[in-house]
Every structure is written in C-alpha cells, then in structure tokens.
Amino acid sequence: MLQSPALARLLGVASLQRDKRCLAQVLAAQFGLDADFPAGALSALGDGLLQDQAARQAGWMCADPVYLQLQRDSFALAESLRLPAEQSIPMLAELNTHFTEQGLQFHAGRSGAWYLRTQQPPELSASLLAQALGRNVAAFAFSGPDAQRWRGLVNEMQMLLHEHALNQAREARGQWPVNSVWLSGPGFLPARLAAPPQRFYASDALSLGLAQCATLSCSPPPATLAEFVATQQISGPKADAMLVLLEDEPTAAALDEAWLQPVWIALRRRQLSALQLHIGVGGEVLSVYLRPSDTWKLWRKPLTLEAYVSA
Incomplete structure (x- = not known):
C-alpha cells in the first residue's frame, strides 16, 4: 500500500468517499459504461x-x-x-x-x-x-x-x-x-462510447481501448505536474483533464516529488480550481475531493491509506 506523507496530508483535509466499484469500473463509468x-x-x-x-x-x-x-x-x-x-x-x-x-x-x-x-x-x-x-x-x-x-x-x-x-x-x-x-x-467491443469532456492522459491498455472506442485523443501521462501544466498551456485554454497513473509506474517517493507535493502547492496558490483523485484500495476505490480552501484546514491531521482502510 502506498506510503506517502504528501498523500496523507491531502487525505487529511479532503472530502472522502468509499466506492465499492474497482478502479477500472470507475474509469469505465466516465465513458458511460456500467460496472x-x-x-x-x-x-x-x-x-x-x-x-x-x-x-x-x-x-x-x-x-x-x-x-x-x-x-x-x-x-x-x-x-x-x-x-x-x-x-x-x-x-x-x-x-x-x-x-x-x-x-x-x-x-x-x-x-x-x-x-x-x-x-x-x-x-x-x-x-x-x-x-x-x-x-x-x-x-x-x-x-x-x-x-x-x-x-x-x-x-x-x-x-x-x-x-x-x-x-x-x-x-x-x-x-x-x-x-x-x-x-x-x-x-463484445462496443460500437461507440461517449467521450468525457476532459483531456485524457493514460498509457494502460484499458484506458487506450476506451479512448479509441470513444475516438478520444489520449496522450501519454506527463512525468510531473509541471510538465502537465506546461502541456495544458501549450495545447489550449485551461480545462479539466483526466490522468491515469498505474500503480507500478512511479514509486511512492517519485509520486510525492513529481505530483503530490506540487499539487498541494498548486491548490494553495489557486493554480488548480479543484482536484479529484480516485485511488484503488483493496478492490474498492477511495474518491478524494479537494478545493484550494481545504489546504488551509490546519486543524485536520494527516490520514494514511492504512488508517482509512482500518477505519
């Protein structure tokens, strides 16, 4: 299970929701599919x-x-x-x-x-x-x-x-x-899927198949939040984006440095209007919702994934 101080800080101040579906089902639902x-x-x-x-x-x-x-x-x-x-x-x-x-x-x-x-x-x-x-x-x-x-x-x-x-x-x-x-x-392969409105970044087989079936452009995941922000600025006006990172892609330390710590800073500076994470945990999904104001809830303690699972 992911050991991440930066993630624990985000979880501590976020709104959390348990989803009985697995991560693949949550992803497929973005394209109008059922479980x-x-x-x-x-x-x-x-x-x-x-x-x-x-x-x-x-x-x-x-x-x-x-x-x-x-x-x-x-x-x-x-x-x-x-x-x-x-x-x-x-x-x-x-x-x-x-x-x-x-x-x-x-x-x-x-x-x-x-x-x-x-x-x-x-x-x-x-x-x-x-x-x-x-x-x-x-x-x-x-x-x-x-x-x-x-x-x-x-x-x-x-x-x-x-x-x-x-x-x-x-x-x-x-x-x-x-x-x-x-x-x-x-x-059978669906004839056509509805494309979600966000830009899509992924490299796993299921994500690529969903994108192809929806005739949706799918780019490889950026290596860091900074690269992602630069890509968004180059490709057009700011908009929502959906990013799929596999468990075996970044290590916990790399994930902290490249994404989770910069996300915290970006929220505090209101460079991001909102953040939604879906984290696969034991065959279910922990859905995490954050807005810039959440980062100032200094009275909230960090929450690890282990603590969430055992709760």
Whole structure:
C-alpha cells in the first residue's frame, strides 16, 4: 500500500468517499459504461490485438495469469503475474493446442497481458482481477447460465499449467508458478462510447481501448505536474483533464516529488480550481475531493491509506 506523507496530508483535509466499484469500473463509468462492462474487448483493443474486422467482432475476455495460494480450507488470489515473452509464448501455445478446437484462442497483447478470444462471449458474470486480488476466490466465483461450463474450462487450464515445464522451473527458482488464469470482462467491443469532456492522459491498455472506442485523443501521462501544466498551456485554454497513473509506474517517493507535493502547492496558490483523485484500495476505490480552501484546514491531521482502510 502506498506510503506517502504528501498523500496523507491531502487525505487529511479532503472530502472522502468509499466506492465499492474497482478502479477500472470507475474509469469505465466516465465513458458511460456500467460496472459489468466488456473489459476484455476494450483492453485487447488498447493492447493492439483488434487489428482486423474479424477480431473486432469476436468476443474477448481478460485472461490474467495468476498464482492461487492454498489457505487452510480455501484458495486466495495471491498475485497477478506478468511473464516475460520467453515464458508467456510457450504457455499460451500449450493452452491454444488444447482449447482451439473449442473455439477458444489465447493471445498476449503488446503489454504482455493475456486475453482469451471466443466466438461468442459467455453468458457469465465474472469479477475483475482487482476486485479479487488478495481475497478468497470462493467469494468471486462465476455466476450466470454458462458458469458451470466455464468453471470446468478453468479447471482444465489449471491442470495444463500445473504440468508445464516452465512452471516447474519457476518453482525451482523460488518464483510463484502460474497455476491459474483469471477470466473476466467477457463481451463484445462496443460500437461507440461517449467521450468525457476532459483531456485524457493514460498509457494502460484499458484506458487506450476506451479512448479509441470513444475516438478520444489520449496522450501519454506527463512525468510531473509541471510538465502537465506546461502541456495544458501549450495545447489550449485551461480545462479539466483526466490522468491515469498505474500503480507500478512511479514509486511512492517519485509520486510525492513529481505530483503530490506540487499539487498541494498548486491548490494553495489557486493554480488548480479543484482536484479529484480516485485511488484503488483493496478492490474498492477511495474518491478524494479537494478545493484550494481545504489546504488551509490546519486543524485536520494527516490520514494514511492504512488508517482509512482500518477505519
């Protein structure tokens, strides 16, 4: 969990709201989508997999390689694993050898993420990875008319992966093996999405897919608030902007220096009229709202994310 003195200072004076949706669902809602949106097709689009009409008309699911950890009487989704190409390609090839006759094809996107292409998306409610990470997977079981069939397919995937030589080599090196595939976000690519009014800065596959589907320009995230402000001034009049930063992009110290400390100063100087943060915390979202006047609430104590979660 993010350890950030600057964030704690912001949280201490902000208006806070807990959102039961995960961060991807909150982002998708900015484009007019509901919580059960086709994350697989949109992410595959942003990850460079929907290059022809046949691919755009297929069904897609996110198919994240994961490690399920055995607890006393259950399994927990312990880790999402991003594999190097030399491991990912042979594993996907073995899965495809087994499942292609059933109309299922596994693919890796430009980012290295895995996706499953289907002839028709299943009638299935499947929780997104972020919702289940670190939790008992029994609480996030498939539901819907096709749930039983897809539970069986996942069991087959688990058996194939368990026997794969690369997984055995990972365990021998003390690395977690890929012992399951987390399937989520089934559906077709939407024909068109409504574009939010803000300028959009992001580089992750889902954000890029949402932007493409909404024909919205999407720029890479600036490295610092100063660079962001300069970009806004160069590109036109001041306006609202939406920025997506992934957890693994900046370290906490870099995030403090590049964004959170300068944001505090900019609010105090009224260079920003308002700030809205959405922070993914344990499968939910902490929504944070700040105005310049909030920075003068000197009687409010800093609030860490740990304190918020335990409250």
